[in-house]
Amino acid sequence: MTTNLEGSVAVSLEATPTVDALPRRFADFATLGDAMDYAAQGSRGLNFHDARGTLKRPYPFREMREDALQQAYRLIAKGVRPNDRIALIAETGAEFAALFFGVVYAGAWPVPLPLPTSFGGREAYVEQLRVQLASCDPKTLFYPAELEAMAGEAARIAGVEGIDWESFSTAEAVAVELPKASSDDICYLQYSSGSTRFPHGTEITHAALLNNLSAHSHGMQLVDQDRCISWLPWYHDMGLVGCFLSVVANQVSTDYLKTEDFARRPLAWLDLITRNTGNSISYSPTFGYDICARRMSSQTKAADRFDLSRWRLAGNGADMIRPDVMQSFVDAFADAGFKASAFLPSYGLAEATLAVAIMPPGEGIIVELVEETELSGGTGRADRPQRYRAIVNCGKPVKDMTVEIREEDGTPLPERAIGKVWCKGPSLMSGYFRDPEATAACMVDGWLDTGDMGYLSDGYVYIVGRAKDMIIVNGKNHWPQDIEWAVEQLPGFKAGDIAAFAITTPGGEETPAVLVQCRASDEGERLRLREEIRERVRSVTGMNCVIELVPPRTLPRTSSGKLSRAKARKLYLEGEIKPYAIAA
Incomplete structure (x- = not known):
């Protein structure tokens, strides 16, 4: 004292x-x-x-x-x-x-x-x-x-x-x-x-x-x-x-x-x-x-x-x-x-x-270099140079936990094959509170479909992609639905017009990209809309996003008609989706 x-x-x-x-x-x-x-x-x-x-x-x-x-x-x-x-x-x-x-x-x-x-x-x-x-x-x-x-x-x-x-x-x-x-x-x-x-x-x-x-x-x-x-x-x-x-x-x-x-x-x-x-x-x-x-x-x-x-x-x-x-x-x-x-x-x-x-x-x-097209399940194109990403070894399954890598249909994959990460063990959740449908969608026969993409190598787990469609920036989780909903509230846009997903910048940082189907033909109007969208997303999420306006009917759909963010991301990164050119 x-x-x-x-x-x-x-x-x-x-x-x-x-x-x-x-x-x-x-x-x-x-x-x-x-x-x-x-x-x-x-x-x-x-x-x-x-x-x-x-x-x-x-x-x-x-x-x-x-x-x-x-x-x-x-x-x-x-x-x-x-x-x-x-x-x-x-x-x-x-x-x-x-x-x-x-x-x-x-x-x-x-x-x-x-x-x-x-x-x-x-x-x-x-x-x-x-x-x-x-x-x-x-x-x-x-x-x-x-x-x-x-x-x-x-x-x-x-x-x-x-x-x-x-x-x-x-x-x-x-x-x-x-x-x-x-x-x-x-x-x-x-x-x-x-x-x-x-x-x-x-x-x-x-x-x-x-x-x-x-x-x-x-x-x-x-x-x-x-x-x-x-x-x-x-x-x-x-x-x-x-x-x-x-x-x-x-x-x-x-x-x-x-x-x-x-x-x-x-x-x-x-x-x-x-x-x-x-x-x-x-x-x-x-x-x-x-x-x-x-x-x-x-x-x-x-x-x-x-x-x-x-x-x-x-x-x-x-x-x-x-x-x-x-x-x-x-x-x-x-x-x-x-x-x-x-x-x-x-x-x-x-x-x-x-x-x-x-x-x-x-x-x-410990890192391994993986060719980028492998990470999304695609194949390289002859007219594009190969690019590799360093994937970090995330360790071995913890005590009592089993990890498997599976195809989309649930078929187990061999070592070093990229697929969906499943895990099983006594520390899994009982389920999502009052949401049996969401629980049944990810828990099957005692296994949890994490939604993450990864592979196993010599007993170690390598994670190559995000949980489901989650966007994680500076350690904070952001659901793409929240970003899309923010844009939907603006006049002239509706559900299905927007796809949000994470991309990696040339500097290696993760940032959200938002593709928005735009019907406006005037470049000045497109510029105004892009800034309005950017400010709307920032006000709701606190994030700065890459905003790209694309022509109507550009965003891909699943066989049931739902928006496919994963495919939209893949096509965007491969240059198959071409945004409107807008002068800064």
């Missing part, structure tokens, strides 16, 4: 320790509540830092458990019953953590929902929440008081009770007997971070979750000196499952930056890793490594500020891994002790709880 210049007492905060006397258990629990009960017997926990990386709140698991129990009592007093859905705005902090586990202790299903930083403005965010609230049909939406204007409005529109969690936490908590969960009960509902018009909530049981969390510790070869550092959002599966629930079930002390603080001061992430005297485990999508490498000026030596020699596992997932960016990060931080062998590529999706494949620690990034 110290005294500041004004004479008041300033308390020196101490982070929860990395090493603990409590014998480690690797997620071998029947339920998530059991995992919390065990972790609370030790001294490890969560640690929340401000934008400059200064510790603001150590939160030992034992304190978190006590707060969660109090919240469970309050929820039950409010009438919350087992299997009710409780929506929570997933702000990184002690309040969300305690409420999430409080909902679990009460036997209900927590439903993490996103913060407004991912969207193009207030209206887009309110609409996102409204649609997800309508989908999960929760009893209550809890949110931080500062989001009352937006989250409260979404709750009112959706006809859901909205409460700020600060006021809720002051209510009296009377201890009552808590319901006893079983392994087969649903633990939580997870939404994709990008789905606005067509939300799919994945139902994850306690058994599925704990199996996947055990696979994390097994795949990463977790040791006592490991400590997690994270800025990932808690509404995304990698942040929620990999860097919040996993650290409880595997008893790992963790240091957090808020996602928005990382966006403003990304190098504060590396400062936290530098200060950790144990081994660091930290995950990021490709863009996180990219922005850090770019922030290092050529005049500054990384070694003058950072010591990354103890960064044992630098995980990478959530978007396509770009080896050129990873190399740039190595170049920028090698003199600070960062080792390329620390990179840990992985592959997963919310429908499998999280992890499907993890690279064995120490093997780093």
Whole structure:
């Protein structure tokens, strides 16, 4: 304890320790509540830092458990019953953590929902929440008081009770007997971070979750000196499952930056890793490594500020891994002790709880060159030069997970043949909440059709294409339907006139392309329409897109008359779809 210049007492905060006397258990629990009960017997926990990386709140698991129990009592007093859905705005902090586990202790299903930083403005965010609230049909939406204007409005529109969690936490908590969960009960509902018009909530049981969390510790070869550092959002599966629930079930002390603080001061992430005297485990999508490498000026030596020699596992997932960016990060931080062998590529999706494949620690990034036409199932043309793309090895299937590559008709393919990625294991979702048709479309005989394209080589998984039609930019998921719907709202356009998909720029970055069938013949009008479309998409999604106007009846259809985005993308990249030439 110290005294500041004004004479008041300033308390020196101490982070929860990395090493603990409590014998480690690797997620071998029947339920998530059991995992919390065990972790609370030790001294490890969560640690929340401000934008400059200064510790603001150590939160030992034992304190978190006590707060969660109090919240469970309050929820039950409010009438919350087992299997009710409780929506929570997933702000990184002690309040969300305690409420999430409080909902679990009460036997209900927590439903993490996103913060407004991912969207193009207030209206887009309110609409996102409204649609997800309508989908999960929760009893209550809890949110931080500062989001009352937006989250409260979404709750009112959706006809859901909205409460700020600060006021809720002051209510009296009377201890009552808590319901006893079983392994087969649903633990939580997870939404994709990008789905606005067509939300799919994945139902994850306690058994599925704990199996996947055990696979994390097994795949990463977790040791006592490991400590997690994270800025990932808690509404995304990698942040929620990999860097919040996993650290409880595997008893790992963790240091957090808020996602928005990382966006403003990304190098504060590396400062936290530098200060950790144990081994660091930290995950990021490709863009996180990219922005850090770019922030290092050529005049500054990384070694003058950072010591990354103890960064044992630098995980990478959530978007396509770009080896050129990873190399740039190595170049920028090698003199600070960062080792390329620390990179840990992985592959997963919310429908499998999280992890499907993890690279064995120490093997780093391994790439194979694949001719581009093979990636979409096409054949090369004699009049076009061959182009190759570096495909990153995403590791081996995690414990208890089986991966197969199949033809469109379900026929298994041999090694090194590109096809659809299927997986099977005890951590698969039970299904999509209240959507049996969508569930049946991707789950067959205990197998999950991930929708991703990839191949197997010597037991390793290589991913070459996006999940279904998903567009992922800077680690954020965007459904093409949302972009297309935004354009459909403009006068003169209708469903089927627009196709959105991801393309790779000459610089190797992924960006959305939007093809729009246009009936206007005047070039000036086409230019006006293109800019109107660009602004509309930006306002709804927050993204800048490549907008191309094409003649009517250009976009390809399936045999049933539906728009084929995959074929539209293929024809566009091959030059078979020719947009109108418009002067800039």
